[in-house]
Each structure stands twice: as structure tokens, then as C-alpha cells.
Amino acid sequence: MFLRLLCLTCSLLFCANLHSNRSFAQQAGGPPQQPAPAQVPKPAQAPASPQSTHYPILLLGHGSDPVWSVLIGQKGPERFDRANYPPIALEPSSVNAEGAESWVYRAKDIATGADVTLHLTREVCIDAAAPEIPPKTAPTPPGNPTTSATPPSTIAKNAFRIVLEHAQIGTFRGCARVAAELFPKIVNQGADDDDTDKKKPPVTAITNFKAPTAVAYLTSTGKIIVSRGAAKKVIPVAGTEPSLSHDGKKLLYTRNDSKMGSERTIVLYDSDTARSKDLVHGTVREAFWSPDDSRFAYLQSQDQKWRVVSSPISTPETATPPYNGSVDSLQGWTDVHTVLANDPQSLSWIADDRPQQSVPLKEIYGDTFRVSDSDTIRINPVNPDLLLVSAKYFTAPAGAPADASGIFLYEIRAKRRVMLTPPEQWSSHGEWSRDGIQIFYTRRMSATSSVTYRIFWDGSGARRYVDGTDFVVGQ
Numbered sequence: 001m002f003l004r005l006l007c008l009t010c011s012l013l014f015c016a017n018l019h020s021n022r023s024f025a026q027q028a029g030g031p032p033q034q035p036a037p038a039q040v041p042k043p044a045q046a047p048a049s050p051q052s053t054h055y056p057i058l059l060l061g062h063g064s065d066p067v068w069s070v071l072i073g074q075k076g077p078e079r080f081d082r083a084n085y086p087p088i089a090l091e092p093s094s095v096n097a098e099g100a101e102s103w104v105y106r107a108k109d110i111a112t113g114a115d116v117t118l119h120l121t122r123e124v125c126i127d128a129a130a131p132e133i134p135p136k137t138a139p140t141p142p143g144n145p146t147t148s149a150t151p152p153s154t155i156a157k158n159a160f161r162i163v164l165e166h167a168q169i170g171t172f173r174g175c176a177r178v179a180a181e182l183f184p185k186i187v188n189q190g191a192d193d194d195d196t197d198k199k200k201p202p203v204t205a206i207t208n209f210k211a212p213t214a215v216a217y218l219t220s221t222g223k224i225i226v227s228r229g230a231a232k233k234v235i236p237v238a239g240t241e242p243s244l245s246h247d248g249k250k251l252l253y254t255r256n257d258s259k260m261g262s263e264r265t266i267v268l269y270d271s272d273t274a275r276s277k278d279l280v281h282g283t284v285r286e287a288f289w290s291p292d293d294s295r296f297a298y299l300q301s302q303d304q305k306w307r308v309v310s311s312p313i314s315t316p317e318t319a320t321p322p323y324n325g326s327v328d329s330l331q332g333w334t335d336v337h338t339v340l341a342n343d344p345q346s347l348s349w350i351a352d353d354r355p356q357q358s359v360p361l362k363e364i365y366g367d368t369f370r371v372s373d374s375d376t377i378r379i380n381p382v383n384p385d386l387l388l389v390s391a392k393y394f395t396a397p398a399g400a401p402a403d404a405s406g407i408f409l410y411e412i413r414a415k416r417r418v419m420l421t422p423p424e425q426w427s428s429h430g431e432w433s434r435d436g437i438q439i440f441y442t443r444r445m446s447a448t449s450s451v452t453y454r455i456f457w458d459g460s461g462a463r464r465y466v467d468g469t470d471f472v473v474g475q
Contacts, residue, residue: 060182061118061162063174064127070118070164071182077107077118080164084383084436086409086418086457090116111418111459114167125161125175169414206456209437214248214475217452217468225468226251226271228475233271241286244474245293246434251474252279252287252296266298268313279316286330288339289313297322297339299330308341308350323350331377334384344371364410366417370394374405376429382436385412390430390441397423407441409457420459427453433473442469 059072067083076092090107097103098119105118158175165171214228222238228248239253251269266280266287279287283301290296290310297310300319305326311319322339331340331347338351347364348355361371369391380386392405400423407421407430421427426444433440436457443453452471455462465471 058180060179061176119163125158216242217471248474399424440471
């Protein structure tokens with residue numbers, strides 16, 4: 001009972017105190033306080049949506065006049081292909097949106113450092129479908145550019161229009177489409193991934209080449225080996241400057257007839273019969289078969305000058321000079337009527353007793369190489385605009401012998417020069433395969449040892465091929 005009275009008394013005292021506080025506040029002039037409304041938290045503002053600088057990210061751009069294609073990956077252009085030329089690896093640099101439906105990609109030609117710019121616009125583009133060149137395979141086997149394109153009746157509708165500008169090669173116009181199937185599987189990488197190797201375009205392997213079936217080369221003892229399929233024959237007499245016919249059955253070579261003098265003989269060797277025949281005797285050198293194997297051209301000394309001479313292979317005594325000018329080296333034939341030769345200043349296409357075209361050697365060699373008698377210049381078998389040049393350096397690169405030489409490609413129209421062999425190597429006597437994709441060259445391994453290496457025209461796949469030098473291809 002006492003506890004109940006005590007609780008009731010406490011309650012009355014609390015209520016009285018509360019009423020007294022409210023009365024005091026009203027007497028002081030303050031309005032009665034209202035309970036503060038509950039604070040409703042504002043929704044968090046979503047971050048701005050990222051604006052893609054290019055869309056979509058996996059594209060194939062292509063054109064049909066001339067035939068070309070470009071692969072555009074996650075970071076930009078990765079590879080540029082043209083019919084009958086080696087693929088060009090690109091290093092993407094930036095992508096910028098020009099508008100709601102157009103973008104500008106920028107990249108570098110890795111081999112030469114030239115600027116490459118792509119303008120991409122989302123709009124319907126109709127063009128003759130160009131051949132697709134996936135990055136995991138080689139370009140379509142070289143051939144006549146007019147026959148490698150898809151016939152005009154084959155028309156494709158594409159979602160983009162593209163213009164590619166290469167600072168050295170020129171401008172290419174065409175279409176583009178989404179082509180994710182041409183790229184390897186994409187693996188997400190961290191934003192801080194700065195591995196230099198991962199930034200490079202994917203390395204591609206050339207797989208559609210044809211290994212030569214008929215070749216010839218020199219052994220370390222100066223003997224010539226002629227190889228056709230599995231059969232190998234050794235010419236018992238030492239010789240130099242081998243040249244195989246295009247069917248691989250016959251060989252021209254130069255035999256030295258005097259150790260101290262300049263007397264030589266150009267010899268014809270038949271691999272089927274293993275018999276040799278002397279064709280021309282005197283101060284002669286550098287014999288080459290014509291493209292149809294019906295004639296041969298060579299150099300002959302007249303009045304202390306080297307002049308180009310040619311004759312039918314069946315009647316070598318009827319030799320005639322197609323050009324009366326003086327030359328230093330004969331570099332082969334470009335067609336059945338034209339030979340390629342050079343003097344110390346120019347490379348010339350000679351036919352009908354006069355140069356049809358000349359290119360200054362300074363333009364071809366640049367400031368890196370110098371002209372010498374041991375140089376070789378070979379035209380690609382399927383692309384007369386592409387030269388393979390073996391020449392000596394003006395100044396030997398670091399780690400190379402003092403007399404080092406190197407091998408490079410030169411495009412006549414674009415004046416684009418691309419090194420093929422590493423600068424520290426001594427490399428010479430480059431020769432094309434008949435498919436125009438492989439290059440065979442002599443590599444010096446030591447002061448007393450040289451071998452033949454093979455490399456693809458994009459600089460990949462270098463490997464030791466045979467233990468010999470001055471390698472030439474017949475078939």
C-alpha cells in the first residue's frame with residue numbers, strides 16, 4: 001500500500017513540473033514548440049554514365065579499290081593489310097568522338113613511325129565485299145590484284161563508312177562492320193596494367209606459304225647443291241652466282257677459269273641428266289633466267305665497262321646488248337622484255353635499248369645504307385612495287401661487325417622503307433620465294449661460318465634453313 005502511494009505522488013510531481021515549464025515558455029514570448037518533422041534522407045546522386053569514345057570496339061574496315069583491310073580492336077587500329085604487301089602492325093594512340101555518330105582513331109605505323117588516322121562514321125555503306133584477312137592468318141596469297149578482289153556483283157551492306165589516312169602510303173576509303181569473330185577472346189585487364197608487351201598488337205603467324213621445291217645454294221667448299229624435292233645433286237666443279245630456271249630443272253652459274261685473271265664461263269647445268277654445258281666464255285658474270293626460261297641475261301665487260309647482254313638459251317652465240325650504257329650490277333628480270341640493273345647512282349628498268357624507269361639509289365637506301373658491288377636488289381615476284389634490298393651499313397650498328405650489311409623492304413611509290421633483319425646481324429643476299437611471302441638470306445654466324453635463314457615478309461618466323469649460302473629458288 002505504501003509503495004502504491006509513493007508511485008502516485010511521483011507521477012503528480014512530474015506532471016506539475018512539465019506544466020510549469022510550458023507556462024514559463026509562453027510568458028517569455030516564445031511560440032509553443034512543435035515537434036521537428038522527421039528528416040527523410042535524399043537519394044544519392046548516381047554517377048554520370050561513362051561516354052564511350054568509340055562504338056563498337058571490334059571492327060573490320062575494308063575497301064576494294066585497291067583491296068585493303070584494317071582491324072580495329074579495343075584500343076584502336078591494330079593491323080593494316082593491303083593486297084600483295086606485308087601486313088602493317090599499328091600501335092593505337094587515341095580515340096575521340098567527333099559527334100554523336102562519328103569517331104577519329106589515331107595510331108602509329110610500328111615499323112616506320114608514320115602517323116595513321118581513321119575517320120569512322122555510322123552510316124550505311126555499300127561496297128564490293130573486300131577479302132577478309134583475320135589476324136591469326138596470313139594475307140590472301142599474293143596474286144594479280146585485279147583478280148584477288150571479290151567480283152563487283154558481290155555487294156555487302158555495312159554499318160559504317162571509314163577513311164584511313166597513312167602519312168606515307170596515302171588515303172584509303174571503304175566500309176566497316178562489327179567483326180568480333182576476327183579477334184581473339186578478350187580478357188579484362190586492370191586499369192593500371194602498363195605492361196608494354198600487352199600493349200603491342202597481337203603477333204600473327206603466317207600459315208599459307210608454300211615451301212620451295214627446287215633450290216640451289218653454295219656449300220662452304222664452294223660447290224653448288226641443286227635440290228629438287230628429296231633429291232640433291234652436287235655439281236663437282238666450284239662455282240658462284242647460281243640462278244635456277246623457274247621450273248627448277250636447269251641451273252646457270254659462273255665458273256672461274258683463272259685464279260689471277262678475270263676469265264670466267266657461264267655454265268648451264270641440267271639436273272635431270274647431271275650434265276653441264278659451257279654457254280659464254282670471257283669477262284662475264286651474273287647470269288639470270290628470263291621469266292619464261294627462254295632467254296638469259298648477263299654482264300659482259302666491253303671497253304672496261306660492264307654492259308647488259310642477253311641471248312636465247314638455245315643459241316647463246318647470238319647475244320645482243322639490250323642497253324649500251326654502263327652498269328655495275330644486274331639484278332634480274334622484271335618481265336620477258338625488261339631487266340633490272342644499277343649503276344652507282346640509279347636503279348633502272350632497261351628495255352628496248354633504253355631505261356624505261358629509274359629510281360635514285362639514294363632514295364632507296366636513305367642515310368642508313370651505302371652502295372657497293374655486293375648489294376642485291378630483288379623485285380617481289382607478284383608485286384613490282386616492292387623491292388627486297390641487301391646492302392651495307394654506312395656505320396655498323398652496335399654489336400655488329402664493321403662491314404655489317406642488312407636487309408630491308410622498299411616500296412617504290414610510297415617510299416616506305418622497313419628493316420627486316422636485326423641490326424646486330426650480318427645479313428646479305430636476300431631472295432624471294434615464288435609466292436612472294438618468304439625471304440631467304442645469308443647470315444654470317446662467325447668469321448668463318450655462314451648459313452641460310454628464312455624469314456617471312458612481315459619480319460616474323462626467322463629460322464635457320466640450310467647450311468649454305470647464296471640461296472636461290474627455282475620452283
